[in-house]
Amino acid sequence: MNNLFHQKEFKIIHVDMDCFYAAVEMRDNPKLRDIPIAIGGPSKTKGVLCTSNYQARKFGVRAAMPTFKAFQLCPHLTLVRPNFHKYEEVSQKVREIFYKYTDLVEPISLDEAYLDVTNSEHFNGSATLIAQEIQKEIYRETGLTASAGVSFNKMLAKIASDWRKPNGIFVITPEQRLDFIKDLPLKKIPGIGKVSAQKLERMGLEKCGDVLERDLFDLINIIGKRSALDLYEACNGISNSRVSKRRQRKSFGIERTFFSPLIRQGEVISEFKVLVEKYQARLKEMDEFHLQDREISHISLKIRFSDFQTHTKEIMISAKQSDSLKINRRLSTLEVDELRELFIGLYKSYAKEIRLMGIGIKFKEKAHRQLDFEWSA
Template structure:
């Protein structure tokens, strides 16, 4: 039997907000959000733990955040500062292993099965990394330790902030069987509702479904659901992972029918996408709008420009145009999303691309 891998997922706690509180003493202990202000129709990029107590979270429209917490402090993002801290943290990771797969500025997977310091305990490594991060940056991180990416990612969320959680090989299957389906990494609110309608509420319920039936109902993701229900995830930690797209989407607790509400949500999503493009320093030429209806029918429309989508107004205006052109107004909307692909580093332009609206015209069930 193969020796289990030792995977760590490190996730910084409220990263952007924590950096701002560290660098600006008046913000400490206060509810703050990093992102656009309400009058700019902005969105929350990150919320401090003090703000989260009011139900404020990333991608929330700033107007709603301000309503929930009138004393909320809005802080303009400083991506150069966040990138500098991220580089410090990644240097710490590489003291232990070269198998580091950054997912964003504030989180990464590490494979420490064979590590540079020859340490046998992945939990001990995670504890040392957390301490080094705090010593060098005065910021806290949460860590999850397990046998694969799926379990390590879930584990890092269990004891936030400043947590460290191990899901041991002998615990993995029982842990997944008892896990509520909405806690599965890779299963969003809309999919969780669809699964609940099918009687799938826990990992144990999911495990009862054959792979073929899951694939029929959920497409390619069905195989992933089949495997993770059995605590299996063979994805390697890839230090050379190339990001193919940057995006964000939002599911709604109540389906939307009002176009004004859809525009407001789309504006918040556009701000989130802009923020993510900035901190990845990647700008793309193709924008794709995703709409999922209450019927679970999904519609995507794309537009490619010679000019890269690096500006929030361009992202929003293009997405809004696609929405107005192609929305089925007879159906309620349960999810909206925007993604940017055809990525280039920095502000590089690809001049041979031509405007094509819509570039793709796809409907998928």
């Protein structure tokens, strides 16, 4: 079956700053360097964490975790309010380093980016040597460390960047692809969340090799054609996503796919809460570039049932709500409540198993500007 999957090979680097926000704060305040800290707030009982340092992670404190839960795990945790202006300045310095080596840079957030160095002439075209030099330059210029993954596609490069954290580099060549990925836990595949990984495990699928040993047509019968093909390609180390140059987003959202569909309303509500928590954290990390001179017009939701019928709904928001969302990088309680009711309404209306849930924001299309009455979208 592996012969069905083939792709052109590129030289891709994924650079991921090591616990970026926390690292910046520790750099600027030496008193924070040897204690568990987390970036978030506004208080011990409210909000969601943006990130934590490695000392805090030893206690199980993670990004996107509710702040109150973090303090339950680590009562002596130090909470630091985020300074996104400072993080954006550091991020810009890091990106200037990237552009020394290639014009094909795709920033994902303030702390990570993909680089396509396929046609770079630096270091005789060696992606590994380029990645090593980028790490050195980042440390010289910012005093921070970054981990890098090098491979022939974006998915494997991202997986590789997490392999030797912090301040490490890992390379996956085309020849090493199947040997590396056969023992890879499915939860390491980008897009497979904790819940999906647990449900796949109940099906006897814990590693990529387990999927490759399963007949593809059996998988299709169990989880559906699209999910099965996506999973099978990922477990073969195949990804056709290309590095794209920087451009402002038309929308910004996240989705969660459930290989074992949601059946009960309680599951839907529980997964909605997880989805919102993750989205709030992603909003905090969203590059300011995508918000410049923009107005958010809608909050959207997406739901896909087990028969792959897909429905979307949108909540129109005011300019005032847009400004609040841009400043706070957070959906309001009323907006979250309205989204939840829409999800539950769709679930009850169609009475079908849910395969996918997603939420996001949409920006207004830019219009012609007249005189000095500037309005942006």
